[in-house]
Structure formats: C-alpha cells, structure tokens
Amino acid sequence: MTAIGTTTAAGAPRLPGWVRYEVTAFAVVTALGLIGYLVFPFDLALLTRIIAVTFLVLSLDLVTGYAGVVTLGQAAIFGVAAYAVGNACLAGITDPVMLLGVGIIAGALMGLVSGVLISRFSALPQLVISIAFGQLVAALANKLAQFTGGSDGLAGFAPSAVLGVFEFDIFGRTSFGFSLVVLAVVLALLLRFVQSPFGLMCRGIRDDALRARMIGTAVYPRLIVMYGVSGAVAGVGGALSAINVGVVSLHSVSFEMSAEALVMLVVGGAGHLLGAVFGSILFQIFGHFVGSTNPFHWMTIVGGTLILITLFAPKGLYSAFASAMAKFRKSRVSQ
Amino acid sequence: KVGVIGPMSGPYALFGQNFKWGIDAWVAENGDTVGDHKVEFIFRDEESPDPAKSKALAQELIVKDRVQYLAGTYFTPNAMAAAPLLAQGKVPLVVMNAATSSIVEKSPYIVRTSFTMWQNTVPAAKVAKDMGSDKVAIAVSDYGPGHDARDAFKATFEEMGGEVVEEVNMPLSTTDFGPIMQRIKDSGADTIFTFLPSGPPTLAFVKAYIDNGLKADGIKLLSTGDVVTEPDLPAIGEAGLGILSTYHYAVSHDSPENAAFLEAMKTVGAKPGEVTMTAVAAYDGARLIYEMIEATDGKQDPDTAIEAVKGMSWASPRGPVSIDPQTRHIKQNVYLREVAKEGDTFINKETQTFEAQPDWGLAE
Amino acid sequence: MTAVPLKVTDLTAGYGPTRIISNVSFEVPAGRKLVVLGRNGVGKTTLLSAVMGLCTQHGGTIALGEEALSGRKTSRRAMMGLGYVPQTRDIFQSLTVEQNLSTGIRAGSDARLDEAYELFPRLAERRRNLGSQLSGGEQQMLSIARTLLGHPSILLLDEPLEGLAPIICDELMSTITELASSRAISIILVEQQIERALVFGEDAIIIERGQIAWEGAVSALRADRDLIETYIGVGIH
Amino acid sequence: MITILSIAIDALAFGMVLFIISIGLSVMMGLARVVNLAHGAFAMIGGYIASYMLREAGAGFALSTLVAVLGTIAILMPLEFLLYRRLYRNADAFRQILMTIGLTFFIIGITNTVFGPTSKPIPLPEALSGPLDIGFRMVPAHYVLVIACGAITALGLWFLLDKTQFGTRIRATVDNAAMAESLGIRTEILYAATFALAVGLAAFGGVLGAQLLPIEPYYALRYMVIFLVVVSVGGAGSILGALAASLVLGLASTAGKYMAPEFGDFFFYLTVILVVFIFPHGLLGARK
C-alpha cells in the first residue's frame, strides 16, 4: 500500500529563480478565491467550509501521498485541534490569529502522537492502528463531555474581529477572506516544503523504507516529524472550522470525516498538493450540488461518479488534467 | 420562503423524508398560500450531525435563498450551529426534531414542535413505579439524548423511592447485546428501562432481551417510543408484543385529527409503514409557520412572528398541544403504549395518558 | 510436445505507447539455439517479454509453427509450449520451494518434482523454505527449474546465469544443451556471460537500440572478436 | 466462574459471527489483493435475498441461504467483469478504495430506493430461534448454528487454500500474476473464481450474521470498519489468522461490554492496538 502517484517531473531542471513557482501558486489561489467571491457571493459559507476541509485533505496528502503512510485516523488531529480552539476561545483567547496558533500547536502535538503510533507499522497493521487510534480519540471525545460537549457539540464561543478590524458577519465575508489568505500562505509554504530535502526523503521512504535506512536515514523519527507537520496543517483546518462555525461536534473527529478526506484526496490525486486541493474542492462542490438538487438520490449519484472517476481517471483528476494539458500542448507544438 | 434542513440522505433519511411528508400533508390540506403570500419550502440535506455543514446550509438559505423561516434540524449540534445566525438574519427556526432541552435557550427565535427526552422519560419512570417495579436497570445509548433519558429516569424514579440497580451506557455502535443482557440479569433488576435511537440496533436489543431469556424470566422492558418506532415493528415481529413505551405520538392514535392527518399523508405519497413522529412534528411545524406568516403579513419580522405562536394551542394529530410561552417548547400529552397486533399490522397501542407534559428538562 | 519453429517478423513492441524494439525479425528452427546479445537497456528483455505477450505489441507477427501468437494471452502461449525464465526470477515469495515448483507443472503433464531436484540438488535441501527465504542463486535455480518442469518446446532464458556459481553455470549449460538435443527444444538465450553463450549457441543476434544490428552464426562471432567489441563493448581479453 | 463461562460463550458466538462475516473480505484482500470496501454491501445483498426468500417466497432457511449465496454471486459476477478485473493487477490500493466505496454508495442508494430504509428481518426456523437452556444460563439458540457454521467454514477454506492445487495457484497469481501467466496459469479464471468465493462467503456471512448485525441499507457501511479491522489483525488471506483475530476481538468486545460497557468501543480498539503491537505481522504471523 505504498507508492502512490508519480513524481516523474519532480527532478526536472527548473528555471532559475524557481521561487516564482510558489509565488505563482499563492497568486493563483488568491485569484481563484476572489473569483469565487465575486461569482458566488452568497455561497461564501460553503466555500469557507471547503477551505477548512481542504487543509485536512492537504495534511492527509503529506503523510499518505508523500510519505506513504495510509491512515484513516487523520480527522482525530483535525477535530482535536478544533476542540482545542473552541476551548481556548471559551477561556478568553478570542483573537482569530491567536486561535489559529492554538490550532496549529494542538494539531502538531496530536500529529506527533499519531505519528509515534501509526508510522511504527506498515501496510495493513498501519491502517488498522490508524483506525483504532481515530476511534479511541472519538470515544474519548464522547466521554470527555466537559471539554467537548459530548454529542451535543461544543458551542457558545465567538471569536473577536480579525486583526481587530474585520468582524465575522452573516454573509461570511470575513470568514472567507481570512480562510483564503491562510490557505494561500500555507499552500505556498507546502509547495516549497515538498520539494525540500526533507520532502524528497519522505518520498524516498514511501518508495522503500529499508533503502532509506540503508543510506543512513533514521526512518521512524522522520515519519514522526512529517506527521507533526501534517498535524499542524490539519490543525489549521480544525482551527478555521471552529472559528468560522462556532460549533465543534463529534463529526470533526469521526471516522467518516477521515474516510471522506481520503476519498477527496484520491479523487484529486494523492502525491500532489494541487491534487489534494483539486479533489477537496471538486468533491465538495459536486456533493453540495447533488445534495441540494437531488438529496434523495445523493448516494447513488455520488457513488456512480466515483466509479466513473476510477475508470477514466485512475490516478486522480489532477493527473488526468495534467496529462490532458500535456497532450494539448504537444499537439499544438506539432501543428 | 421556508428553508427546511433535514437528513434527506444517509442512515437517517427516513426522518428527513418524514419532514417532507409532514409538510406536504399540511400544504395539501391548507393550500400553499397564506393570505396572498405564496409559501415555498426549500429542502436541504444535513445527512449527519455535522454543524459546519449545517451552518453553511442555514447561511446559504438565509443569504442566498432569502428564506424568512428555517425549520427542521434532526440533530442537536446542527440546531446549535444555526442558532447564532437567527438573530443576525432575523429568521425564526422551528425545530422539528433535535431533542436536547437547551436548544430553545440558544436563541429567542427558536420554537420546538417535537419533544425532549425528559418530556418522554419522566412519565416512563412513573409507569415503572405504578407497575410495581422496585429495581430498575437503565441501559441507554452513550450519547447526549441517552444521557438525558438516563438522568430523567433516574431522578424521577429515585425521587419516588425506586432503586436503580444498574446503569449501562452502551456505545452507539453496539449491535451485540448479549453481554449487556447478562450484566442486567446479574444485577437482579426486575425491569429494564432503555433508550436507543431508532435504527437497526434497537431490533438487536429487543432480540437479545428475548433470546437471552430475560423475557422468559419475567423481567419487564420499558422504553421510550424511539425503540419501537412503527417502521421497525414488523422486523421485531411477534417477539415484541407487550413491550411498553412512553411517547408523545403513536401512529395508531385514535382521533379525528390523526385520521385526517394520515389520510393527507397518504395523498402526498407517504408509505403507511414508514410514518414516524417526525412527520407530525413537521406537520405541526408547518402550522406554526403559517400562523407566523399570517401574523406578520408576510414581512420579515421575527419578533412578531414568535410572539404570535407563544401560547398557541391546537389539536394536533398526537392530541392537544400548546406552545409554552416561556420556553417556546411544545407542551403535549405523553402516552404509555404497548406493542400489539391489529390484524396483520403491529401497532403501539395507547393504554394510558399523561396530560400536558412540559419539558421536564427545562422545568428542573 | 513436438518441436515447432518460432518465427518473428517485423516485431515492434514496448511498454504502453513507448516503443522499445522495432522491426525485429528472426527465426528459430525447431531444436536450434539462438543467443541474443547486446548492451544494457537495448531491449533484450523487452524482446523476450514481447514474445511471451507481457508487454505491448505495436506491430509485426510472432508465429509458432502455423499458429499466430500475436493477440493471444500469455497463459495461452505458455500452454502452447513457450517457457520463460525472466531476468528478475520472479519467484512466488509466499510459496515454498516445492509449491513454486508445482506451479510449473502443467495440467495433465506427467512431470515430477524429482526432475527439478535432480537438476539442482540444492533445491531439494531447501524444499520447505519460502521463496522469500532463498539466496539469490537459489532463486535463480528455482526459476529455471520451475519453467523446465513445464516441458516447454521453446525455452526463453533471460540471463539465467546471473548470480550462479561458476560450477553451477557449467552444469546448467550442459544440462540445457542436453535437453535441447534430447527433447528437441528450441532455445533463445539472452546472456551477458558471452564466453559461455558463445559456447552454447548456434545462431546469434546482436541488438542495438531496439534493432537487430548483426545476425549470423555463432561461429562467425567466435572467429571475429572485433564484432563483439564493436557492438557490445571493449573486450578486455 | 459461571460468569466467566458465560462471557466465554457470548464471546465465542460473537467471535464466530465476526469470522463468518469477515472471512470473505480476507479472501478478497489476501488472494485477489483488492481492499474491497464493498464487502459489506455484498453481504447485505445476500441478506436481502434471504429475507425476501423467507418472508415473501416462503422458502425454508437452508434453501434461502443457498439461494442468497448463489444469487449474490450471480448478481455480482458482471461487476467482476466490468470493474473488479481492473483492480487485481494494479497494486494501487487507493484506486481500489475509491472504486469500492463508490460501489458501496451506489448499492446503498439503490437498495434504499427499492427496499426502503427499514431493516429486513431474517426469521430463523423454530428450532433455532428463541432461548436455549444450556444448564447454567439461557443462550440464543442461533449461537449453535453460528458456531457450527463458523467452524466448518474455517476448516473448509483452510483445506481449499492451503492444501489444494487451486490454493497454490491462487497464491502464485497473487504474488506475481505476470509470472503465473507465463507458466500457463489462467489467471483471469482464477481471479473470477476467487471473486465468486469471496462474494459467496460475504453473502453467507450476511445471512448468518444477521441476528446480530441486522440487514438494512446502511449495513454496507456501518460495519465495514469492524470487518476491516478483523481482517487486518488476522492478516489478509490467512484463514486461521482471521479465525484467531475474530475470537480474540470477540472476547475483548464481549468482556469489555460486560465489565465496563460505557467503554465498550474503547476496549475493543485498545485490544486492537495491543494485538498489533505484539503481533505486527498478523496474529498467526502471516508470511512475509
């Protein structure tokens, strides 16, 4: 259960000043966000929620797509971070940026813990440990009702204005703007991160852990660190979700959430950050669209679509898109 | 325009479906206009307890579809998530299921036409006492409503001098109840009080109760109506005969209003075997919304709207009900029912009535 | 199984859309031994897997006697008499040596495991070991023995000597030579140990960048070392 | 003492249910190398057929079970041809997960529309329903059926897969399909047979396990995690491993529920973690 996605082009010579790549990504995300803002001014709540979940999918891509650790317990990190933010907010830390920090720290810590547990193993045992870990956290969240509100959810907290200026409004403009900026920044950083020596090494570990050991890499500690980074990213998502919604429920730590994130990742294409973003956005928009036009046959339609995707874009939509683009370019050149 | 949020897909889709049937039944009887205002219901899918998603839905309904009323919400956290939006959006919310007592406290613009666990459970404890039970084992699902049921039963029963000899909180995912039955048996209880959310496990629970010989030993089973919802009865079958439950509605309720309601349900396509109390809550919810529209003459004025329904009382398919002006929660009769067979169909036969029960959870 | 000639005409093949070998034609008459030589990465393995139907065939024909092989499933080709020893050995890791061998025996054939143990006594000692617990050379032996148990009429050997001790190489080459003559098996041998290959083979082809660069009798190669230097590398001898 | 014995009996029965219902998945994951998240859906189809046969067609229990098994295989074989065939050789677990989840959703959606959302009972014959007195306590009579069927299934499969040429060839194919083909093994047929076997087992488990895991549309997803856990703890493809895992986890779950029900899930998953830590290669040390 390793070796997912191809990274053929990763080593191709890049133009000098390759930093531009990240800057471009930042600009593109922001631009896309602004377009979303202008075209769907009344759907900002949906777009905001999509962004929060996108962080979860990104974090999953880091451990699964890049480091080859298959997990169905990633939502535990997301959810715990969200609970941490909710509790911090109730305790009086209401500044959204500070809360984001709380989420990142909580996420990173949870990431390290799950890394210690999960990345010790490989293949099926690993998957099982991740499931068990997620279920344990979910069971605890249900039990520790004084911190989580149990099945009623943790509610009743309200973050203050972003930077003291932008109040959270009913149209969700502030939520959206705040989330979008955070996404653009984090994505740019991550794009850089996965090209770094550390990121490359993780991909090496994914391919063959023993080989990595044989060039002197201490595999286990690295996976834990990778998990920490991934946890921080999931923590951003959890924090945004808590800040924007004002309620944290058991759903955010649930198995369903983990599984859905995995589906989104695979739909987009694991092993590419942009694939994760793609998958998250497309899947949720599609799900929302089907859910609102035909809620009664939601499952049939979504199920059918997933099957079609595996038939026609087996490596995920991003790869399909990328190779279609490549073909298109080629055909133009040859003309 | 009214936005309805309910579980249209997923394991709870039956109840979302019932929301729709209930509302459709009301519209079928009363037309889709109030004065010269046309009423339009828009349905959105909440699927599972996911407040982030529900909040987005509520927000979308308010800002994009510009609804004047929100209704529905099956799950408590989802209702909680929508609450802060109501004041900002000037939109009242008619809760048609979510049963945690505190929901109505989250916003002055919330009214509830369903029930709360406390409301249904307190009478159950009284029933137990009346039946002569001394030692009760409580087995509830380990989540909010389960805890409410447990606390309500225990408080009431102990106050009346009964003894609770065993409390079991069962994980929601439990399907194998053998060991739990064994534990109850070992506790020496003479009666079991249970609450599980309606669904496949309820069936397994009842089966385990019978198959492990508890029924044969004369241990009584008492529950809230969720364990024996009408759609589940055929699956439980003969074995379920005689199970007692307390609830605010039985499909077999004998009244002209109920007969008319069931008739209307049929005309909108509801299958007789699949009607649940959520349809009634939705039906009554629609009545409130019509009332509110009339009171405000179609304008967006939540204060007037809510004022208009406070204290309102009417004859619902479940019996006489009223909206408590203080809590904005529905006051209603709670019935003791027994599973019985009438012809080929299994029903919950009402055998005793507890009149005009408030939400005991808020009354505490 | 009676021996039939293998005829390859204008074969073009590769992996997916990529073409690795193109327009390769040759013929192996029944009972003849052909050696295929060439540098690393020129397409020798690809040629053999194309004959087995394990990679994409883009053009040309492969025929076994009168029957065309192109388009047939690999398992069908094997049933028709092709036996293949891949370069990577491809031992079934989770089966024991004995079970590995038994997979080589075709339905209805009277082959016995003992044949394999006679050929490689080392395997008899290790019969209960899992495939994953064999040394490199033992895996090679197992792979060869497994294919031989299928009593193929045409044997495709991809660097079978790799990893074998010199003395085993000797024995193996003589066994195969003997098999070839006693059962009239045709053999295609890809081998980097050129000395041994030249002793063994009758005909030879040399491949360069996916095409046949030279073909002829082995004796010609033996006589003219320059040929080898030109096509394969700087001879050290 | 009686308590311990009593827990042991409950555990054995629950363990056997877990086994019967998970073993098809183990076969699929171990021998066809497909992480088949639609396993629950397959079992559910079996359950629906049995329920229909028993309640509408008035057939007997044994016949209904047989029809359920064969019927499920018949319904699903086209899927083997259309979908699963593409999954065997390519080791991309993600693609498998996605496709089988999609399939599960699809089946749930259809089932829900056609049969409605309520659960469909599988009534047992008189002799097997109701309580059975075993001296010191009453147990559900169907325990006997489940335990017997579980034991027979385990033995039969173990023989088929470990002792016959079919088993050897299947495992050869799993290890390296291209090589197996090169040796003349007809892998497509083997795969199809394995698929049929796994599907039949799923349906069988769905019917027999229905007393504890009731049949309804969301069955397909509701119990999938447990199946997956049992198979993985036992080691995919290992029959005895799956049996051992089922019994151990059944015991953990039963004892946990008896002693501290409010932590039921907790003990189950804690045991899972402990077992994996102690036996990282599957309970019976699956090979490799």
Place this chain on the structure above:
Amino acid sequence: MSALLQLDDVSMSFGGLKVTQEVSFTLQTGDRVGLIGPNGAGKTTLVNLVTGNLNPSSGRILLQGEDVTHTGISHRVRHGLVRTFQITRLFQTLSVADNVALALLQRKGLAMGFLSSATQRPEIRDEWTRILQVTGLESRAYDPVSVLAYGEQRLVEIAMALALKPKVLLLDEPAAGIPHEETHRVLDAIAALPADIAVLMIEHDIDLVFRFASRVLVLANGKLICDGTPDTVAANDEVRSAYLGSYANDRRSA
C-alpha cells in the same frame, strides 16, 4: 590503528540451518577483498549481518574500533558502512538524479532542510552530475528508476553507494546483469574511490573478482574455508571442486 571492519566469531542460523558459523576476518584501510562461494553459502547473509539487516546470534562486529553489533542500520551507515543490494532496491518512483541526490543530502547532513530546494542546490547538483557521469547514467538523470532496464538499475545502486562516500563498501554482486565486456564500468567506479577505504565485493564473475581483489575470502556452508591471494585461492583444490569448476581450468590455460 584499528581495523576498519572486524568480525569476531560471528554466527547466525535460520531455524536449524546454520548459515554463518564463527566467521572472523578484518578489513584494513585500502583493502580490496573478494568474497566468493557456492550459492547459498551465506554470503548475502554475512553482508546482512554486517550492515545490521540481520542480528548475529553470537560474536562481535567492530566498525572502526566501535562495537556496532547491536546498533541500528542507519547508525552504521552514518559511520561509513555502505552496501549495495544483490536484488536492486531503489526509490522506484523517484528519478535517478533524485535517488543519488538523496544519498548525497543524507551524507552531507542536509536532509533535514524543510524549505530549501532539494536536488538543485549547486553543491548537490554538481556532485550528482559527476557521479552519474562516472557510472554512465547521465542521460537518464531525469527518468524515474522504474523505467530503467534492470542492468541500468544496478548501476544506480552503485551510484548511490558512491554518493555516500563510504569508509567500508560492501558490494553484493554489483556486476550481475552487466555485460561481461562492460564490467569495467564497475571497476572504474571503484577505482575512482579514495584509496584508503575498504571494499568487499561478492561476485560470481570470477574474472572480475580476480582483477579487482588483492585478497579473496571463500565461504562454503557458512564457514570461511579459505582466505588468501587470488592465486592461492584458485589453486586450492577444495575451492576448485566446490565452486570454480571449469573456470579453474580455463584460467590455467589462459
């Protein structure tokens, strides 16, 4: 000065099979040693014991004087012990350049960089370019390893070993699958290494061994049966009958 690598009475068995029996030898600075022996003699196992892939049941292993018998694999690599695999193990989805660059980064302690570029830093880039030239792989730098022919993958194995700048290099059949006439690439690559490191090569290509080694160890049934110069080994009757076969005659006649 202590030996670079020293084995004292190292033993190991799989179940009942004694694969390594009280093997002792030392490798000194500058040693070029061949390790030969029949198939299944325990050569690969011996390498696995030295690198830490397997644990000996008794005996000691010293690396530059330090007892590493019970330390982890990566620890030994960081102390200069590097091997190649008989059956190639590479990062299959990464490009050839990335494979080599990873080894370089690891050696230079740069592998924990989080936000710098991996393969394109000048000092890394120059070095992998050079290594790929030495091994004749420069034209395949950007191809993923998975599309390389098997023989080419073996060269990548060697390239990665070079990138790690070993003190002790263990080569497990480095030339298998490379045409006889091209094995000089392997020798060239080794010759390009600093003279003061110790190299141990397992190989069945006896020509190559004898060209390369100044000393040959012979292993049979887990025991060292011979340790000497190529000529003494070739003349040893036991070695000839158990291992060399016709080769010994060829050599004499050559």
